[in-house]
Every structure is written in structure tokens, then in C-alpha cells.
Amino acid sequence: MSEAVPKIVVVGGGAGGLELVTKLGKKLGKKKKAQVTLVDNTHTHIWKPLLHEVAAGTLDSHEDEIEYLSQAMCSGFRFRLGKMDGLDRQNKKIMVAPTYNEDGLEIIPRRTFDYDYLIISVGSVSHDFGIKGVRDHCLFLDTTKQAEFFQNQLLESYLRAHTQGRPLDEGQLNIAIVGAGATGVELCAQLYEVSHLLNAYGLDEVKPQDVKLSLIEAADRILPGLPENISAAAHEELNELGVQILAGERVIEVTETAIKTQSGRDIPAAIKVWAAGIKAPEFLKDIDGLETNWMNQLVVKQTLQTTFDDDIYAIGDCCACKWVGQDQNVPPRAQAAHQMASLVYKSIINRMKDKELPEYHYHDYGSLVSLGRYGTVGNLMGNLSKGSMKVEGLMARLMYLSLYKMHQVALFGPFRVMMLSLSHLFRRSVHPKIKLH
Known part of the structure; x- marks a missing residue:
């Protein structure tokens, strides 16, 4: 690959980060127009709103997790295992801590990665x-x-x-x-x-x-x-x-x-x-002079670029972005991360073509809360209906399930998601309803 192509580094393979790096890989990485790299400290991705089901045992994480290396191979980006713990903005590098195995032995040494565009999408912690x-x-x-x-x-x-x-x-x-x-x-x-x-x-x-x-x-x-x-x-x-x-x-x-x-x-x-x-991970607090708030979130402009560095973006739970028209920041929700990933994708494409950058306006499509097989409740078109359009029962349950399907479609495309859904139905007919080990 030519050294002239831009280096795009996405840190964090959560809902927004993985969707973004997949789209960039397919658009730029496969065509050798950019070197696209995902850095994450785990091997696999699972949609975070499903973690309560993993905790209860009603979902086996090994059936729904996505291998980063496999997704990288299919989508045209590189995956590098490691946890970012530092930033050198002057030289445009990120620092990645060593990786150790369960016995405490170092298997990957400390490394640095160069970037032209850096997108931080490391989510949140309790x-x-x-x-x-x-x-x-x-x-x-x-x-x-x-x-x-x-x-x-x-x-x-x-x-x-x-x-x-x-x-x-x-x-x-x-x-x-x-x-x-x-x-x-x-x-x-x-x-x-x-x-x-x-x-x-x-x-x-x-x-x-x-x-x-x-x-x-x-x-x-x-x-x-x-x-x-x-x-x-x-x-x-x-x-x-x-x-x-x-x-x-x-x-x-x-x-x-x-x-x-x-x-x-x-x-x-x-x-x-x-x-x-929740708060953003501790290592982000004032990292190399970037502006952060009391929750360690990186403060961004409406373009999702950090306030002090236009080559660094932040999306998802780890960014503090003004909710236009509201007296608050955009809430930390999966739908916000999805929308942010789509905007940063357009922004980077536009920058490579010297075009105007789009601005982010959060669209609240409502919230749904699943009570398992006992019910699902929620509201639709959140900021449009002022929360008054209540949905529950089967309709709400189907809409709740569709949120995850939309995430899968962004990663795999409609046909593969249809096949995955059929496979899931067959598995449910022969597997126990709860993880028993």
C-alpha cells in the first residue's frame, strides 16, 4: 500500500466504532484509498444492550459475538488487539498498552500507531x-x-x-x-x-x-x-x-x-x-490537552471533531455533544452512536474530497425497554411526539428486536442477517432457553 494514503484509526469496537470501521473499510480500505485500522482491547464484539441477557444467562454471548479479525477480513480494515492509554497529538500517534495473557505473561509489547484521522469510540464504564x-x-x-x-x-x-x-x-x-x-x-x-x-x-x-x-x-x-x-x-x-x-x-x-x-x-x-x-474511561480525562467534562467525555463540536483538534473525532458514550434544540447533551444511547458513526463516515469521505463537513443533529426515535417475555414498553419518535406516543406489547417487542437487526444489517448486509436470523430460530428449537454452565 502506498504511504500516501491516509491512515484512519478507530479506537473502540462498540456499536458505533464497529459500524464506522466496517463502512470505511468497505469504501476505502478495500480500494486501497486509505489504511483503516480498528484498535480494541478484546477479540470480539457484542451489542452492549444485550449484556443484561448475557448476565442473566438467557443469551449465550458465544453465539452472538462477532470476531474482530473475521469482520476485518471481510470488510477491508485491519484489527489490532490492545488498549489505548496515551495520545501524542503533535506527532499524530496513539499509544497502546502491552497485552498480557491470563498467566500475566506479555504476549504483545507496547506499541504506537500513526494516524491522519483518529476516531475515539471507547464507550463508557460504570x-x-x-x-x-x-x-x-x-x-x-x-x-x-x-x-x-x-x-x-x-x-x-x-x-x-x-x-x-x-x-x-x-x-x-x-x-x-x-x-x-x-x-x-x-x-x-x-x-x-x-x-x-x-x-x-x-x-x-x-x-x-x-x-x-x-x-x-x-x-x-x-x-x-x-x-x-x-x-x-x-x-x-x-x-x-x-x-x-x-x-x-x-x-x-x-x-x-x-x-x-x-x-x-x-x-x-x-x-x-x-x-x-456511567462515565467515559479514566484515561481520556484531559488526554494530551483535549477538552473533557466531569464524566471524562471528550467535548466535541457539531461536526463531532474535538474542540481542540480537528483531526480527532469522538462518537458514542465517550463524547459530549450538544443536543441541538435541547438544554442537554446527546444521551448515551445505541441509536446516537449509530447516527454518529454515519456522520463521521460522511465527514471523512468529504474531507478526502475537500468538501464541506456535515453537522450532527441527533434524532430521537424513542426508547424501548424490554421486560423479557413479560412485556416491552416504550415511546416512539421521542422528541417529535414529546414522549407521548406510547407503545407496548407485541408491537413494542418487535420494534425492540428490530434495533439489533439494524445494527447487524450495518455490519453484514440484509442477506447475511436474514440467514443469521433463520439460524437463530433453528438453534432456539434445540438449545436450552438458558445457559446452564
């Missing part, structure tokens, strides 16, 4: 707000590895309870989830379903009613970022499932056995999940 005990005693669902660890802990707890030969200890199977956003609410519904499935699959010494689910939220209602009618519908559904909903309860400490709130409550729980807030 924000513990400095609350005592959260890091020590809570589980998180930021990555596939964390979700799989949660699923293993959950299954071990059931197996221990099923075989211990004595009555359950008080709170032995209590599960508390802090944060009643979409992740917390959806996880509650999935865990309720799991309690019935494991009982049906033979762990019948544990009854579904032995599992006590608590959902804790500092705001005065669950799903505080969504319209009140959607929050009320989800609240009603969870109540019917027997979930203990504790709204208006601010967590002040987490111990090995309980969660303490500002009002004086002690909520006993053997398994504790933290889903109460």
Missing part, C-alpha cells in the same frame, strides 16, 4: 461516584467478561442453594440492583425469568419465590430518563413480577452483605449489581 464499598462488593455489566462473570456467580449461587441440604439462609439468594435505568429494569425482568427456568431445568430445591429481587433508584421513579407514562408502565409490570422497587433511595455505602441508603435502609443482598451511572 460510575461509582466514589461511594464506599461499591468497587469491592458490586458486580458491573460494562463488558462481556463482566456479564459472563455475573452469570457464573448467579449459577453457582443456585447450585449451592440447591445442594446444601438445609433451608436457605436469610437473604442467601437476594439480588439487589442499584440503578433503575434501562439496564437495571431489563436485568430485573430477565432474572425473574431465570428463577423459573432454573427451577424447570431441575434445580427444584430452589423455588422462584426464594429469589428476592430489589431495584434501587435515587430518583423518585424508575427509568427517570424516559417519559413518566413509560416509567409507570414498567413499574406496574415489575410490581406484578414481585420486584421490590425502592425509588428515592440514595445509596451511601455497600457492604459484603447489604446496601445502605441515606434514609437509613439496610437492603440485604448476596449479589449486588451496580448500574447507577
